[in-house]
Amino acid sequence: MKVIERIKKSNGNPMFSFEIIPPLKGNDIQTIYNSIDPLLPFNPSFINVTYHREEFTYKQREKGYLEKISMRKRPGTVAICAAIYNKYKIDTVPHLICGGFNKEETENALIDLQFLGIRNVLALRGDPIKTESHFLPTQGGHSYAVELVSQIASMNKGVYLDEDIKGATPTDFSIGVAGYPEKHFESPNMAVDMKYLKDKIDAGAEYIITQLFFDNQKFFKFVEKCREYGIHVPILPGIKPITQLKHITFMPKFFHVELPETLTHELLKCKSDQQVMQTGVDWAVQQSRELLAAGMPGIHYFTMGRSEAVSQILKQAW
Ligand code: FAD
Numbered sequence: 001m002k003v004i005e006r007i008k009k010s011n012g013n014p015m016f017s018f019e020i021i022p023p024l025k026g027n028d029i030q031t032i033y034n035s036i037d038p039l040l041p042f043n044p045s046f047i048n049v050t051y052h053r054e055e056f057t058y059k060q061r062e063k064g065y066l067e068k069i070s071m072r073k074r075p076g077t078v079a080i081c082a083a084i085y086n087k088y089k090i091d092t093v094p095h096l097i098c099g100g101f102n103k104e105e106t107e108n109a110l111i112d113l114q115f116l117g118i119r120n121v122l123a124l125r126g127d128p129i130k131t132e133s134h135f136l137p138t139q140g141g142h143s144y145a146v147e148l149v150s151q152i153a154s155m156n157k158g159v160y161l162d163e164d165i166k167g168a169t170p171t172d173f174s175i176g177v178a179g180y181p182e183k184h185f186e187s188p189n190m191a192v193d194m195k196y197l198k199d200k201i202d203a204g205a206e207y208i209i210t211q212l213f214f215d216n217q218k219f220f221k222f223v224e225k226c227r228e229y230g231i232h233v234p235i236l237p238g239i240k241p242i243t244q245l246k247h248i249t250f251m252p253k254f255f256h257v258e259l260p261e262t263l264t265h266e267l268l269k270c271k272s273d274q275q276v277m278q279t280g281v282d283w284a285v286q287q288s289r290e291l292l293a294a295g296m297p298g299i300h301y302f303t304m305g306r307s308e309a310v311s312q313i314l315k316q317a318w
Helices: 003-009 030-042 077-088 103-116 145-156 190-202 216-228 247-255 261-269 273-293 308-317
Strands: 015-020 046-049 055-060 066-071 091-097 120-124 174-179 207-212 235-239 298-302
Touching (some): 003 015, 003 091, 003 174, 003 207, 015 235, 030 077, 030 308, 077 091, 077 103, 091 103, 091 145, 103 145, 120 145, 145 174, 174 190, 190 216, 207 216, 207 247, 216 235, 216 273, 235 273, 247 261, 261 273, 273 298, 273 308
Parallel strands (some): 015 046, 015 298, 046 091, 120 174, 174 207, 235 298
Antiparallel strands (some): 055 066
16 A cells, blocks of 8 residues: 555554665575564554665775775665565555666666555655765766656656657556755755755655654654645654664764754763663653654654664554
8 A cells, every 4th residue: 555545544543664774785585574573563554665876895906906896785675675565465665766877767667666566665866975975866867856756756647758658557656755854964954955845745745754863843843844835745753763872973974963962961871782772762762752642643763674672662652
């Protein structure tokens, strides 16, 4: 079922969903199942699977030569989505990004998804790859997520890239997009970010999943701002528990979010990894309780391949 239909049919009962990342190349699909199994008792509404584009590395060769190698370290997004649906009959949401795809490759990826019976896509731009200082679109590809949303929305109307294709079968995707309670790091301010978020909705996106955040007040303000800017689609808050001390610096650096002082204060007092995880879980439990009490349509958890912390949060907050 499409995510948007699930939200509409939930009748105010909040939905639990989560995101997983494909395993590193060389690992078995069982690693994915191992991270899903502990969360099954909580009846997930859908599972997102992230997309990871190529990275460039240098390999030492004979006589000191360095060879530049392009490699996707975590392939398999579409296959994982199909495998999860096949095994558990739970709807999946593959992430589709602009980076690394030209428009025809995007079209073909969407045709694969349609043929597999996958009816959901989270449409994203993607981050710059490590060797780029800013995002560079692939030749013949999209520069911003809004363009990807438009392409999917066109296919949903039966319009493909080749204008000679007449009477094409329309695809049937529910399109989600990303939103940023603390604004996207490239945006000059929240107002500009809101304008572009609204463009994604006007182009055909039906719901928003937010970037992770640790301060609910920022999320509530973001929802208010969205409504002010005429964005009326459901907004699913994204929650990630802190599970390691290094997250204190990793989260701001990688996701451009702030950790509240009270949280860092508690984390820095911890004497063991176990205490850090407990503190992170406790914080996420409080966040979840408050979000549920505020009537959110659901909460989306980022597991990053580790379901133990999320399972503890669900036991305590739901
Ligand atoms: P956009 O909506 O295109 O916005 C990017 C920036 O450009 C923003 O600053 C925006 O304000 C600005 N902008 C938008 N449109 C225009 C325009 N027309 N003109 C000028 N400026 C514009 N990345 C991955 O690689 N793989 C994943 O699986 C993945 N999953 C994610 C899941 C979630 C829930 C979230 C929140 C993020 C995810 N990301 C993922 C990261 C995402 O790709 C990055 O945050 C990326 O930098 C922006 O993506 P976007 O879709 O929000 O881009």
